[in-house]
Amino acid sequence: MMAELTALLTHPLAQMVLALAAILAFLGVNGLVLLYAERKVAGFIQRRPGPYEVGPHGLLQPFADAGKLMSKQLVAPMGADRLLFWLAPLVSLAPVVVCFLPIPFSPLLTGMDVNLGLLLILAFSGLNTLALCLAGWGSNSKYSLLGAARAVAQSVAYEIPLLLAVLAVAFQVGSLDLSAIAATQAKGLLSWNVFVQPLAFAVFFISAVAETNRAPFDLPEAESELTAGFHTEYSGMGFGIFFLAEYSYMVVVCAVATALFLGGWDGPLVPGPWWFLGKVFALVFALMWFRWTFPRVRFDQLLNVCWKWLIPLGLANLVATALLVKWVG
16 A cells, blocks of 8 residues: 555656645745735835734734735726636736746755756746736726736846846756756855856846836836736736736746856755745845835836846857857866
8 A cells, every 4th residue: 555655656747746736835825925024024124114913013914915805806897808807817827836846946856857947937937928918908908008018028128138147057057957057056155156157147137027027127017107007907816816926926036046046955054945945035035125125217218228238248148158168168
């Protein structure tokens, strides 16, 4: 009996199902934790306590917010395309589950070991732009449509420097496997790619802020201009799913940055997964810090930063990396 159970649990399909279940549980807990953390970070930066009334130090506030969202009525605006309108939040959240599969939390803790894991993440994370486009088109609202148009233009622009930064590391290591890339950095602090490829890290992280639609690049939402942008017409759990997807994509890009540039699970004393999670949430804290520190840029400024600065810098770094790899070997 035990042999049959062991054989069942070691089957690739069973391991994938367990990994998906663990990822879904992590996404729910992560949404609650980051919701509380962002409100506390915002309060600290603005010199106020943040949520404080519901539970000790406001610890139960995320549960109250989640209960409020789940209890609200789901309403579609008049004239909206109901299929696209309700499909958009699901299309936004579903790819995140796949994006977590190839992320290496440690040498032995990976949902699915894929040789092209980095390519898998880049392919599925791009579907979020399609979800924003569906939300803007299906809402029958000028504010939502403008937000969707901004999201598409922003995504097309910033995916290019992000790919250039990723390719520089892939050329250097000779692999698109995140586990292999992280393993090459497990030789001490100075072997981390953030010191070997500092320009690629800067280009990647700035592009990641834009890809996740976080301030100061949150032009698809832009509350002061477009009410709430692409999700203006969403209420209840429709809005909640978009909210959860945004926090999940934040963790995905920070996990990829950790594996590519910050040594992955490398670190002393404590087990590797804790180092990996610590680095990921340190980068997430930086994203929150940016939101409550920098003002929102204009849309032309956002595109100028990409086309005039990040893409030329990314190309120059990629060419230099390719030449060094060719000459040095």
